[in-house]
Every structure is written in structure tokens, then in C-alpha cells.
Amino acid sequence: xxAVTLHRRYRLPADRxxxxxxxxxxxxxxxxxxxxVVAPHDPLAIDFSAAxxxxxxxxxxxxxxxxxxxxxxxxxGARAGLLGPLLVVTLSTVAGTLLGVLAAWxxxxxxAVLSRAMDFVFAFPALLLAISLVAMFGPGLTAPVVAMSIAxxxxxxxxxxxxxxxxxxxxxIHAYRVQGWSxxxxxxxHLVPNVVPLILAQSAINFGYALMDxxxxxxxxxxxxxxxxxxxxxxxxxxxxxxxxxxxxxxVPGAAVVVTVVAFSIVGEGIADRVSGRER
Amino acid sequence: MGAFLARRLAGLxxxxxxxxxAVFSAxxxxxxxxxxxxxxxxxxxxxxxxAIRAQYHLDDPFLTQYLKWVGGAVTGDFGRSVQFRQDVxxxxxxxxxxxxxxxxxxxxxxVAAGLILGAxxxxxxxxxxxxxxxxxxxxxxxxxxxxAIGLISLFSVQLGWFPAFGNGxxxxxxxxxxxxxxxxxxxxxxxxxxxxxxxxxxxxxxxEHVEVARSxxxxxxAVIRRHVLRNSLGPISTVTGTVIAGLLxxxxxxxxxxxxxxxxxxxxxxxxxxxxxxxxxxxxxxxVVFVGANLLVDLVQPAIDPRLRRA
Amino acid sequence: xxxxxxxTVRLAPGQAARPILDAVSLRVAQGEAVGLVGESGSGKSxxxxxxxxxxxxxxxxxxxxxxxxxxxxxQTAAGLRDLRRRRVAMxxxxxxxxxxxxxxxxDFVTEGLRAGGLPYRxxxxxxxxxxxxxxxxxxxxxxxxxxxxxxxxxxxxxxIAGALAAEPDLLLADEPTTALDVTTQAEVIxxxxxxxxxxxxxxxxVTHDLELAAAICDRIYVMYAGRIVxxxxxxxxxxxxxxxxxxxxxxxxxxxxxxxxPHGVPGRPLSLAESPDGCAFAARxxxxxxxxxxxxxxxxxxxxxxxxxxxxxxxxxx
Numbered sequence: 086x087x088a089v090t091l092h093r094r095y096r097l098p099a100d101r102x103x104x105x106x107x108x109x110x111x112x113x114x115x116x117x118x119x120x121x122v123v124a125p126h127d128p129l130a131i132d133f134s135a136a137x138x139x140x141x142x143x144x145x146x147x148x149x150x151x152x153x154x155x156x157x158x159x160x161x162g163a164r165a166g167l168l169g170p171l172l173v174v175t176l177s178t179v180a181g182t183l184l185g186v187l188a189a190w191x192x193x194x195x196x197a198v199l200s201r202a203m204d205f206v207f208a209f210p211a212l213l214l215a216i217s218l219v220a221m222f223g224p225g226l227t228a229p230v231v232a233m234s235i236a237x238x239x240x241x242x243x244x245x246x247x248x249x250x251x252x253x254x255x256x257x258i259h260a261y262r263v264q265g266w267s268x269x270x271x272x273x274x275h276l277v278p279n280v281v282p283l284i285l286a287q288s289a290i291n292f293g294y295a296l297m298d299x300x301x302x303x304x305x306x307x308x309x310x311x312x313x314x315x316x317x318x319x320x321x322x323x324x325x326x327x328x329x330x331x332x333x334x335x336x337v338p339g340a341a342v343v344v345t346v347v348a349f350s351i352v353g354e355g356i357a358d359r360v361s362g363r364e365r
Numbered sequence: 366m367g368a369f370l371a372r373r374l375a376g377l378x379x380x381x382x383x384x385x386x387a388v389f390s391a392x393x394x395x396x397x398x399x400x401x402x403x404x405x406x407x408x409x410x411x412x413x414x415x416a417i418r419a420q421y422h423l424d425d426p427f428l429t430q431y432l433k434w435v436g437g438a439v440t441g442d443f444g445r446s447v448q449f450r451q452d453v454x455x456x457x458x459x460x461x462x463x464x465x466x467x468x469x470x471x472x473x474x475x476v477a478a479g480l481i482l483g484a485x486x487x488x489x490x491x492x493x494x495x496x497x498x499x500x501x502x503x504x505x506x507x508x509x510x511x512x513a514i515g516l517i518s519l520f521s522v523q524l525g526w527f528p529a530f531g532n533g534x535x536x537x538x539x540x541x542x543x544x545x546x547x548x549x550x551x552x553x554x555x556x557x558x559x560x561x562x563x564x565x566x567x568x569x570x571x572x573e574h575v576e577v578a579r580s581x582x583x584x585x586x587a588v589i590r591r592h593v594l595r596n597s598l599g600p601i602s603t604v605t606g607t608v609i610a611g612l613l614x615x616x617x618x619x620x621x622x623x624x625x626x627x628x629x630x631x632x633x634x635x636x637x638x639x640x641x642x643x644x645x646x647x648x649x650x651x652x653v654v655f656v657g658a659n660l661l662v663d664l665v666q667p668a669i670d671p672r673l674r675r676a
Numbered sequence: 677x678x679x680x681x682x683x684t685v686r687l688a689p690g691q692a693a694r695p696i697l698d699a700v701s702l703r704v705a706q707g708e709a710v711g712l713v714g715e716s717g718s719g720k721s722x723x724x725x726x727x728x729x730x731x732x733x734x735x736x737x738x739x740x741x742x743x744x745x746x747x748x749x750x751q752t753a754a755g756l757r758d759l760r761r762r763r764v765a766m767x768x769x770x771x772x773x774x775x776x777x778x779x780x781x782x783d784f785v786t787e788g789l790r791a792g793g794l795p796y797r798x799x800x801x802x803x804x805x806x807x808x809x810x811x812x813x814x815x816x817x818x819x820x821x822x823x824x825x826x827x828x829x830x831x832x833x834x835x836i837a838g839a840l841a842a843e844p845d846l847l848l849a850d851e852p853t854t855a856l857d858v859t860t861q862a863e864v865i866x867x868x869x870x871x872x873x874x875x876x877x878x879x880x881x882v883t884h885d886l887e888l889a890a891a892i893c894d895r896i897y898v899m900y901a902g903r904i905v906x907x908x909x910x911x912x913x914x915x916x917x918x919x920x921x922x923x924x925x926x927x928x929x930x931x932x933x934x935x936x937x938p939h940g941v942p943g944r945p946l947s948l949a950e951s952p953d954g955c956a957f958a959a960r961x962x963x964x965x966x967x968x969x970x971x972x973x974x975x976x977x978x979x980x981x982x983x984x985x986x987x988x989x990x991x992x993x994x
Contacts, residue, residue, distance in 0.1 A: 204380075205380060205383055205384075208380050208384055208655065208656050209384070210610045210611070210614045210651070210655060212614040213613075213614050213648060213651055213652070216617070216632065216633075216636055216648075217391060217648055219636060220391070220635075220636040220639065220641065220644045293506065297506075297508040298508075300508060300511075301508050301510055301615075301618050304510045304618065304622075305618065305621060317510070320510060320511065320514055323514070324514060324517075324622070328522065332522075335514045336514065336515065336518060339511040339515060342506075342507075342508065342511055343503060343506050343507050343511060344506075346507075347502060347503060347506040350502065350506060351502075572773065573770065573773035573774050574774050574775055576730065577774045577775070578787060579730070580728050580730055580760055580765075580766050581760055581765070581787055581788035581838070581842070582756075582757040582758065582759070582760030582762075582791050582792065582842075583787055583788065583791040584791060587791065591776075591779070591783075592776055596776065596777075596778050669778070670777075670778055671777070671778060672777055672778075672822070672824045
């Protein structure tokens with residue numbers, strides 16, 4: 086069994102900012118998974134007597150216009166907030182990597198067709214594609230996730246194809262070919278692992294974009310439907326509360342979005358730095 | 366140059382045709398009968414359905430319908446809106462000024478803030494640079510609706526300086542009404558532009574020819590202008606394509622958040638009530654603008670960097 | 677006209693600073709061509725740039741660099757600009773990196789002139805004449821072309837034209853032919869030499885190629901590890917090198933006439949930061965003795981030469 090030829094060795098710790106980013110994300114994921122345990126209240130529990138109340142011992146971040154606890158909704162909202170982007174990024178990364186490597190490896194007509202197809206999808210901004218699909222298939226999580234997975238695939242695909250082409254020009258790939266290894270094996274064993282680190286960095290950043298886009302869709306009413314807690318939807322509901330003077334129901338989920346996306350950007354850049362650092 | 370342009374235009378037309386085909390056939394991919402889809406939620410007497418079938422040529426073969434739609438689209442006829450019962454084209458034209466104003470306003474803010482902050486950060490390393498880095502990091506993580514809410518809560522509810530919704534009438538009133546929306550729209554993209562400008566200028570500052578110009582006794586201002594900024598234009602103009610794409614769609618969100626009657630808000634409301642002719646028309650319009658803008662950006666590149674010109 | 681006294685440069689101030697130059701002194705008289713020869717890490721480029729005040733931001737500098745009696749190191753920004761525009765000009769190593777790829781050749785050649793206030797039209801006319809002088813065909817059209825349309829050798833000629841535009845009294849050439857192939861090298865050197873003597877300019881020619889320096893310079897300084905180790909008139913340097921390093925450099929050059937193979941100097945060249953106490957060259961010197969590692973040699977005059985070697989005065993060896 087030949088070992089996978091990796092051009093890079095994985096090195097250890099990164100700088101403080103990246104560590105902080107990873108920590109924030111870890112906490113977020115933990116909170117999302119442990120939501121029923123961590124949240125002080127049932128996020129769907131309505132209590133009009135507490136409507137739009139400010140921070141108190143019972144409601145640490147206040148209550149929204151239906152008296153539901155903001156903090157609990159925030160915690161449960163992390164679930165939808167992370168699940169959607171996770172699906173989008175996973176699907177687009179897998180599809181994009183496979184298509185990109187395939188295009189690079191086969192070359193010729195197949196490459197031309199795949200590249201044209203990717204260019205075609207590039208013509209549609211991700212959010213627009215999502216809105217169109219929602220128009221056809223109705224709101225919810227499915228249509229946006231499918232649409233955005235399709236929309237993000239070319240970005241990953243282009244990156245993967247570029248890296249694969251570069252790797253293919255290296256002599257060791259020729260050597261394997263000459264020795265008679267099948268295309269599939271070479272692709273999977275050698276091209277893909279070298280493509281993965283860069284893709285990973287891009288995917289971490291894409292996670293942030295997907296989160297923002299999905300939250301925007303929920304804000305417009307096209308994504309997660311009420312009464313399921315979702316940060317985007319919470320901001321929409323909180324907008325009317327704003328005009329009545331209650332800031333928290335709208336601002337707290339907004340802050341959550343920003344913090345999460347910043348954390349993903351930091352982690353993505355940290356990975357990218359390490360990948361490019363190794364290449365020197 | 367002529368051949369290059371012809372090829373790119375052909376590509377543009379091909380993409381538009383393909384995109385419009387996709388948009389058009391969307392109705393047919395949706396579950397259910399197109400006719401009931403188009404009348405979704407409204408009373409549907411047999412005569413009404415028959416009228417709709419006739420109006421949308423639903424009894425014709427698919428390709429014929431598509432070609433008729435394209436023919437109409439090219440002459441500016443996008444059919445009739447189901448919810449407003451009037452010409453889609455008329456609807457669009459009525460709302461165009463607001464959206465154009467908003468996008469133009471936001472565009473100015475993006476370019477001004479992005480370029481200036483990015484350039485300053487590159488030229489004055491130190492605390493200013495750190496502030497800009499952190500600020501743009503947060504800005505690019507703030508989607509436009511979050512920015513909208515934040516701005517409304519501060520400048521509208523707390524301080525009462527700007528209104529929270531409405532278009533406004535007349536130039537000054539419009540400017541006043543559209544300031545917060547434009548700012549919300551501009552925030553993310555200004556952050557992006559600032560980062561790209563900064564990175565690009567830092568790279569150029571390190572180049573040999575900058576040092577050489579200084580060695581000739583050229584004033585520092587002129588060196589920055591002619592050798593650093595000028596050389597940074599390439600990457601900056603490339604990111605403009607991304608910004609335009611994002612702007613076109615973010616407009617929908619901002620217009621909805623601020624209750625502005627523009628094209629973006631029309632799109633959103635049409636999706637909600639499934640007014641498909643409108644959705645088709647607006648989507649096509651956005652794709653046309655996006656693809657056209659990208660083409661322009663590509664065409665501008667050789668003008669910026671002579672090395673890209675074919676001899 | 678150029679006088680450098682005891683120039684000492686450390687990169688980044690403070691204790692942790694990396695030393696680059698140590699007490700470098702040299703001079704170039706009016707109309708004289710002087711070579712500064714050394715390998716990578718010797719500090720020759722930094723010395724060259726110091727004349728124009730082009731040292732990086734955070735450097736600790738001591739000593740004096742006098743151009744026509746004025747100290748460059750203590751000049752104001754305006755004074756530096758004036759110096760760069762009218763009295764000293766530099767030719768850089770890689771023309772492709774040194775000329776802005778996005779602007780026209782005409783912009784490059786006239787830039788210094790326009791900075792000095794000359795109107796555009798007149799600057800272009802002068803540029804045209806200069807391009808012709810360096811041997812560019814159809815100079816008027818060339819002014820409107822871009823760098824990527826020219827070969828390396830042509831671009832280096834353009835660079836020379838740009839440097840001459842200011843009609844300087846002193847020319848600094850920092851390895852102007854290193855990036856070019858050998859035949860082009862010869863052409864460029866010929867043009868440079870011809871124009872220099874025609875205009876009576878002084879020149880400091882920095883290179884790692886001793887033979888090349890000998891071809892056009894009247895006097896040569898040899899640098900090693902941030903210090904000057906020898907200085908002589910060219911002919912005498914070749915006839916009787918006083919410093920073992922110089923001798924080593926000469927012996928390492930392959931020669932057509934000789935039947936002996938070249939033999940290099942063992943080890944690799946050091947930079948000042950890496951140098952031990954005592955003579956920096958001691959580790960590689962076949963003539964080194966115990967005291968060479970303890971005491972650092974200082975530049976001293978010996979007959980018509982200056983040498984920094986403890987054993988320089990002893991009777992002849994190789």
C-alpha cells in the first residue's frame with residue numbers, strides 16, 4: 086500500500102485570534118446541541134404578561150412581543166442557524182470538489198462542458214436563486230438549502246479545478262499514471278487530499294456567507310417558518326418591537342449572527358494562512 | 366479587440382438565453398398545473414382559468430410559449446401581474462427610480478468609504494490599520510438586514526435623526542429617507558472594498574518600481590497616486606463584480622426592511638403571493654444587469670493593465 | 677564628489693538590530709568610475725542605496741555620506757528630493773521590476789524631469805533624445821509603448837535613459853547587468869560606459885563580478901561581510917591583490933588563457949551579522965593564523981592600496 090503523497094505536513098498551533106475563533110465556534114456548537122439542557126425556558130412558551138419586558142432575573146435578555154424568552158429562542162435558534170449552512174457547505178464542497186477534480190483530470194470536452202456549466206451557475210447570485218426556488222416550491226429550509234448548494238458549488242469547483250491542474254503538472258502524478266494506476270485511484274488518493282486543505286479554508290468562510298444568506302431569507306419570511314426559533318426570523322419579528330422601544334428582541338439575534346460569521350471568517354483565514362504557509 | 370468583444374457578447378447572449386430559459390421553465394418545474402399555480406390562492410372559475418390559459422398561451426407547446434415570452438421580453442412586454450392586474454413593465458418602471466436612487470447612493474458610499482479607508486489603512490500602518498481591519502472584519506460579517514435593524518434602532522428610534530421607513534418626495538426628502546437604507550446596504554460591501562484596497566495597496570507598496578520612483582525625487586503623493594493606487598486598480602475592479610451582484614440582491618432585503626417601494630420589495634412581495642410573471646421579470650432583469658456588469662468589468666481590465674491587451 | 681565616511685548601518689534600532697555595514701568609507705571623484713565588488717550579503721547594495729538616502733524606514737545609521745560636501749543622511753525631505761532629481765541617479769538591477777508595468781515608457785523616462793517642474797512636452801522631447809542615445813529604435817514610438825513589449829536588455833537601456841534624464845553628476849549602478857544574459861550584458865555595459873565618459877559623470881558601479889568591474893572602473897573597492905577589505909587601482913588589483921579574499925576571487929574566475937582550473941574559496945560568504953570576532957574572513961582563509969581570529973583588521977594604507985588584513989605587510993605569498 087503506497088502512502089498518500091501529501092506535499093504538506095500539518096503543523097501545530099495557530100495564533101491567539103484563530104484559537105479564539107475556534108473556541109467561539111465550539112461553544113456555539115455545544116450550545117446548539119445541548120439546547121434543551123442549556124436554555125432556561127421553552128422557546129415556544131407564550132406569556133403575554135411578560136411581553137416586551139426588559140432584562141430580568143427570569144428573562145436574562147428580556148422577552149419578545151409574545152412573551153417568549155429571548156435567550157432561550159436565541160439558544161434554540163442556533164440549531165437552525167448552524168444546520169442550514171452546514172448542509173449547504175457540505176453539499177457544495179463535496180459536489181464542487183468532485184466536479185472540479187473531475188474536470189481537471191478528464192480535460193478536453195468534459196472539462197469544457199463542466200466549466201461552461203459552472204460559469205452558467207455563476208450568473209445567478211446565490212440569494213436570487215434561493216428566492217426563485219422559494220417562489221416555485223414554497224418557503225422552508227429545503228428550497229433555500231438546495232438553491233444555495235447549487236449556487237456555491239461553482240466557487241468550490243473552480244478552486245478545486247485550479248489546484249488539481251497545478252498538482253497534475255507535477256511529475257509524481259505522471260509517474261503514477263505510467264505505472265498503470267487507474268485514474269480514479271490517483272484522483273482520490275493523491276489529487277483530492279492535496280486539494281482539500283485549501284477547499285477547507287474556503288468552506289469555512291463560505292459557512293459564514295451561507296449563514297448570512299439563510300438568515301436573510303428567514304428575515305424575509307422565506308426560510309424557517311414560525312414558530313421555529315431562527316435568528317433571521319427573530320430579527321424580523323423584533324423589528325416591530327423596535328419601534329415600540331424594545332431593542333433586545335431584534336438586536337440580540339443580530340449580534341449573534343455577526344459574532345458567528347466573524348468567528349467563521351477568522352477560522353477560515355487561519356486555515357488559509359496555514360495552508361499557504363506550508364507551501365513556502 | 367473586435368473579435369474578443371464579439372465573442373464576449375455572444376457569450377453574454379448565450380448566458381442570458383440560458384438563464385431566461387431556466388427562469389421561464391421554473392413555472393413548469395413547480396409542482397402542480399401552471400394555470401392553478403398562476404392563480405394560486407385566488408378564486409378560479411372555469412372561465413377565469415380558460416382566460417389565463419389563453420393569456421399565457423398555456424395550451425401552446427412549451428417551446429412556443431418560451432419563444433413568445435422571449436419575444437415579449439425583448440420588446441419590453443413581460444405580461445401582466447397577477448396581484449396588481451396591470452402590465453409588469455409599467456410596475457417595474459414606476460418602482461425603478463427608488464431602487465436606482467438607493468443603489469446609486471449606496472454605491473457612492475461604498476466607493477468613498479471603501480477606497481478611502483482601505484488606502485489609509487495601507488499607507489499608515491499602526492493603530493489606524495488595526496482599527497480598519499477590525500472594523501471591516503465586523504462589517505463584512507454584518508448582513509444588510511442586521512445593519513438595517515442596528516441603524517434603525519440607533520438613528521431612528523433612539524436619536525430620531527432619520528425616518529425608519531418610506532420613500533420620501535423630492536430630492537432632499539428622498540436623500541433623508543434613503544440615508545439609513547443606503548448605509549445599511551453599503552456597510553458589508555464597503556468593508557469588502559476596504560479590505561481589497563488595503564491588501565492590494567500593501568502589495569504594490571512593496572514593489573521595486575515604487576522605490577525607483579522615489580529615487581528619482583518624485584513627491585510621495587505622486588508616487589502613491591501613480592504607482593501604488595494606479596496599480597491596485599486591477600484587483601479593486603475585479604471585486605466590483607462581486608459587489609454589484611451582492612448589491613442587486615441585498616436591495617430586496619433592505620427595501621423590505623425599510624418599507625421602500627422599489628423593485629426589490631416588489632420581488633419579495635411577489636414571491637410571497639406567487640405572482641409569477643413579476644418574479645420572472647425581475648429575476649431576468651437582475652440577471653441581465655449582473656451579467657452585463659461582469660462583462661463591463663472584464664472589458665475594462667485590459668484598459669487598466671496593458672499586459673492583458675492582445676498585441 | 678562622493679565621500680562616504682565611516683558609514684555604519686544597523687537594521688531596526690536597538691540591541692536586537694541586525695548589523696549590515698561597519699565603518700564603510702569610500703570616495704568617488706568627479707568623473708571617476710569606481711567599482712564596489714562583493715558577494716551576496718556583503719552589504720554593497722545597502723551602501724549604494726545610502727547615497728540616495730534610500731535606506732529602509734527603521735535603520736540606525738551613523739557616519740556621513742557627503743555628496744558635493746552635503747550630508748545625505750541629515751538632509752530634509754525636500755533636500756533629498758532635490759538631490760535625487762538633479763545630482764545623483766541610480767540604475768537598478770531588474771528593469772522589469774523597476775519600471776511600472778502599467779504605465780508607458782515615456783512616463784518612466786520623464787518622471788523625474790516632470791517632478792522637477794519641466795513641462796510635459798519638453799520632457800518628452802528630452803526623453804526621445806535619450807532613448808536614441810541609448811540605442812532604442814524609433815524612440816518617438818517607443819515612448820508610447822509599455823514595458824512588456826520590450827526585452828530585458830532594451831528595458832535596461834530605458835532605465836539608463838531614465839537615470840541620465842536628470843543630467844546627474846554621479847551615477848549609481850546597482851548590479852545593472854546581473855539580470856541579463858551575457859551578450860546583452862556587453863552591449864549595455866558598452867552604452868553605459870560610453871555615455872558616462874561622454875558626459876563626464878562619476879560612477880559607483882556595484883557588482884559581484886570582479887572582471888566586469890575591471891572592464892569599466894578605474895578603481896575598485898572590495899567588500900566582505902559589511903566591511904571594505906581592499907581598495908586599489910584596477911590594474912594593480914589584478915596584478916597584486918593584497919587581501920586573500922580578493923586573491924581568492926581572482927583565482928576562482930575561469931580563464932581562457934590559463935590551463936589551470938579555477939579553484940573557489942571554500943565555505944560561503946558571510947554577512948556582517950554572522951561574522952565572528954576578529955577577521956570575518958579568517959574561517960575561509962588559507963593564510964589565517966591565531967591572531968586573525970582574535971583581532972579585527974582595520975583598513976590601512978599599504979603603498980598604493982588600502983587593505984584590511986593583519987598579514988598584508990608580510991612578504992609575498994600567492
